[in-house]
Amino acid sequence: MPNQIFTYWKLHKIPIALAILSLGFYYTFAYYLDRGDFIKMTSLFGALFFLCFKLIQFEKWNFKFLLFVGILFRLVFLLTEPNLSQDYYRFIWDGELVRNFINPYLQLPSTLIEQKDLVISNAHELYQGMGELSTRHFSNYPPLNQFIFALAAFLGGKGILGATIVMRLIIILSDIGIFYFGRKLLKNLNLSPHLIFWYFLNPLIIIELTGNLHFEGVMLFFFVTSLYLLSIKNWMLAAILYALSISVKLVPLVFLPLFLKHLGFKKSVLFYIVIAITSLVLIAPFLSNEVISNYTSTIGLWFSNFEFNSGLYNVIKQIAVKLEAKPWELIKTYGKITPYIIVSLVMFVTFLRKNQQLPVLITSMLWILTAYYLLATTVHPWYIVFLVLLTIFTQYRFSLVWSLVVILSYYAYSQTSFNEHLGLLTIEYIVVYGFIIFELFRLKSLKLLFRKN
Numbered sequence: 537m538p539n540q541i542f543t544y545w546k547l548h549k550i551p552i553a554l555a556i557l558s559l560g561f562y563y564t565f566a567y568y569l570d571r572g573d574f575i576k577m578t579s580l581f582g583a584l585f586f587l588c589f590k591l592i593q594f595e596k597w598n599f600k601f602l603l604f605v606g607i608l609f610r611l612v613f614l615l616t617e618p619n620l621s622q623d624y625y626r627f628i629w630d631g632e633l634v635r636n637f638i639n640p641y642l643q644l645p646s647t648l649i650e651q652k653d654l655v656i657s658n659a660h661e662l663y664q665g666m667g668e669l670s671t672r673h674f675s676n677y678p679p680l681n682q683f684i685f686a687l688a689a690f691l692g693g694k695g696i697l698g699a700t701i702v703m704r705l706i707i708i709l710s711d712i713g714i715f716y717f718g719r720k721l722l723k724n725l726n727l728s729p730h731l732i733f734w735y736f737l738n739p740l741i742i743i744e745l746t747g748n749l750h751f752e753g754v755m756l757f758f759f760v761t762s763l764y765l766l767s768i769k770n771w772m773l774a775a776i777l778y779a780l781s782i783s784v785k786l787v788p789l790v791f792l793p794l795f796l797k798h799l800g801f802k803k804s805v806l807f808y809i810v811i812a813i814t815s816l817v818l819i820a821p822f823l824s825n826e827v828i829s830n831y832t833s834t835i836g837l838w839f840s841n842f843e844f845n846s847g848l849y850n851v852i853k854q855i856a857v858k859l860e861a862k863p864w865e866l867i868k869t870y871g872k873i874t875p876y877i878i879v880s881l882v883m884f885v886t887f888l889r890k891n892q893q894l895p896v897l898i899t900s901m902l903w904i905l906t907a908y909y910l911l912a913t914t915v916h917p918w919y920i921v922f923l924v925l926l927t928i929f930t931q932y933r934f935s936l937v938w939s940l941v942v943i944l945s946y947y948a949y950s951q952t953s954f955n956e957h958l959g960l961l962t963i964e965y966i967v968v969y970g971f972i973i974f975e976l977f978r979l980k981s982l983k984l985l986f987r988k989n
Contacts, residue, residue, distance in 0.1 A: 548601065551594045555605040558587045562612045566747060571620045574950035581943045584739040591737060596730040603715060606736045610708045610746040617700055620946070621748040625665035628692075628699045630675050631685030632656040640675035640682060641827040657694040674830040679818040680783035681751055700749060707745050710757040711736065714925070717757075717764045721929065724767040725895055731928040740939040744918035752921045755784040760925065767894055771799060775807045779814035786835075787922060790908070791901050793882050797891040843867060843913040845945035847965040850958065867913060878908050895929070902926040902935070906972075917942045931979055934971040941967045 545552065565580050595601050618624050630640040633648075636655045648654060649663045649671070656662065663671060675682070684706060692699030718732045735741055745753040758781035765774035781788045792811070796804045843849065849870060856866050882904055891897045905923060909915050920942050923935035944960040 548595070548598075551591055551598075551601065554587050554591050554594070555608070558584060558591070558605070558609060559612060561587070562609050562742070565743065566613045566616050566619070569619055571946065571949045574947050577946060578943055581739055581743070582940070585940050588737045588739055592730070592733050596733065599719075599729075602733050602737060603712075606715070606733070606742075607708070607712070609737070609742050610704075610711065613742075613747045614701060614704055615697070617697060618748045620743070620949070621750070622665055622667055623670075624700055624703070624749045625662045625667075625696075626670045626675070627677070627685045627703065627749065628658075628689055628696060629656065629662045629666060630677060630682055631687070631689030631699065632659075632662075634682050634686035635690050639822055639824075639827065640677075641822055641830050642674070642824070644674060645671040657689075658696055661696065674834050676831065676834045677751075678783045678786060679822055680780055681754075681785070682822070683818075684751070684754065684784075703749050704746055707749065707751065707753045710754045711741070711745065713757040714753065714760050717761045718925070718928070721760060721764040721767055724764070725929060727929065734928050734936055735925050738924055738936070738939055740917065740942065741921055741924065744921060748918065750918040750921075751784055752918055755781050755787070756922065756925050758784065759788055763894070763898070763929075766798075771803060771807055772810060775810035776814050779811040779818070782811070783815060783818045787905070790878065790882060790904060793886040794891050794897055794900055794904075796886060797889075798894070798897050841867065841871075844948070845915045845917070845942070845956070845961060845964075846913045847910050847915070847961075847968075849911070849913045850961060854958075871913065874911050874913075877911060878904070881907055898926060898929045899932075902930055902932065906935075910968075915942075915945075917945060932975050934968065934975055937971045938964075938968050 561580050561584050565577075565584075569577060569580065571577065591602065591605070626645075629645060633640045633643065633656065638648075638655075645663055645666065648656070649659060677685070684703070688699040688702040688706070691702045715732055715736050718735065719729045722729045722731055741753070744750050758777045762774045762777035762781060765771070765777060778788060792808065795807055798804070799807055849867075852870065853863060853866060857863060885891075885900045885904055889896060889900050891900055902923065905926065909919060909923070920935065920939050924939050927933060927935035941964045944964045945956070947957045947960050948954045
C-alpha cells in the first residue's frame with residue numbers, strides 16, 4: 537500500500553498540490569472572508585478559477601480523482617453558515633412554518649413576528665437575518681423547495697447551523713447526481729464526458745450552491761436527469777422529473793414550448809399533462825385563491841421592482857435618466873415589456889429551430905436563458921449556474937467566462953449602501969458580450985470551412 541501511494545504521488549503530485557491549495561483557498565473563503573472585503577473575495581475567486589482550469593487540464597480523464605476533490609471542496613463549507621448571502625434565514629423560516637403546518641404563501645414574516653405564541657424556533661434571529669426586504673413579502677419559493685426547507689428544519693434539531701448542514705448535504709448530493717447523469721448525457725450526445733467537470737469543479741457552483749445554499753443545484757439535478765431520460769426515450773418519467781425541477785425553481789417553465797417539436801404534438805401534450813398533474817400534486821397542500829394572488833404578485837416584483845447586476849437595463853436607465861426619466865417609473869415599464877419579449881423569443885425559437893434533436897433543443901434553451909438574463913433587471917451570480925450546466929452540452933463556452941466575471945457584481949456588498957459600481961458592471965458585460973460575439977463568428981467560420989471542404 538505505501539508503495540502504491542508513493543507511485544500515485546509521483547504520477548500526480550502537481551494536481552494533488554493544486555487540489556490542496558484549492559482546499560486552503562476554499563477554507564479561507566468559507567471561514568475567513570467578510571463579504572465586504574471585495575479585493576480578497578475577487579482574488580480568492582480568481583485564483584480558484586485558475587486552479588479549476590489547471591486541475592481539469594492535468595486530470596480531465598482521471599474521473600475518480602476529480603470527483604473526489606470536487607466533493608472535498610464542497611465539504612469544506614459543511615460546518616459554517618453562508619457568508620455571502622442571507623437568503624438561508626428565509627429558507628429556515630419557511631421550513632419552520634411548513635413543518636408546523638403554516639402556509640408560507642399566506643403569512644408575512646413582519647406579521648408573524650408580532651405574535652406572542654409564535655412556534656418558529658430562533659424566530660427573532662431568523663427575522664433579523666433575512667433582512668427587511670424579505671420580511672415584507674410572501675415566500676416566492678415553489679412547493680418542493682418548501683418541503684426541503686421543512687425537512688432541513690425538522691432534521692436540524694431546531695438550530696440554524698443544524699438546518700444549514702442538512703440543506704448543504706442535500707445540495708452536495710444533488711451536485712453528485714448532476715455529475716452522474718450529466719456525464720451519462722454527455723456520452724449519449726457524443727460529447728466528451730470530462731466536460732462535466734466545468735460544472736462540478738467550477739468555483740461559482742461550489743461557492744454559490746454549497747457555500748451560499750442556493751437551490752439551483754437541486755433544480756438542475758431534476759432538470760439534467762429529465763434530459764438524460766429524454767435522451768433514452770423515457771419521456772414519461774422525464775416529465776415527472778421536469779415537474780420536480782419546476783417545483784424547486786420556476787426557471788425551466790420557460791422552456792416548455794420547445795418540447796412541442798422535440799416530442800411531436802401527441803407526445804408533447806401528454807408530456808405537458810404529466811408535468812401539470814405532478815405540479816398540482818406538489819402544490820395542493822398550499823393551494824387557495826389567496827395563495828395564487830400572493831405568489832403571482834411576489835414573483836411580479838422581480839420584473840418591476842428589483843435591480844441588481846443588470847446589463848441592458850443599466851444602459852437604458854443611464855440614457856433615460858439623462859433625458860430626465862424617473863428610474864422607479866422606468867423599471868416598472870421595462871418590467872412589463874420584458875416578459876413579452878422573452879415569450880416572443882421562445883415562440884420564435886420553438887417554431888423556427890429544429891428542436892427535434894436533443895443537442896439543438898439544449899442549445900435553444902441556452903440562448904433563451906442567456907437572452908433573458910441579458911435583458912433582466914436582476915441577475916444574481918447564482919443565476920449563471922444554469923447557463924454553466926447548459927453550456928457544457930453545446931458548442932458554446934461563453935457561460936464559463938460569465939461564471940468568472942460575474943464575481944464583479946459583488947462589489948455592491950462591500951458598500952454600506954449596496955451601491956453598484958457601473959464601471960465594474962461595464963467590464964463584466966463587455967467581456968460577456970465580447971465572448972458571445974467571438975464564439976458566434978468562430979462557429980460560423982468553422983461551419984463555412986467544413987462546407988467548403
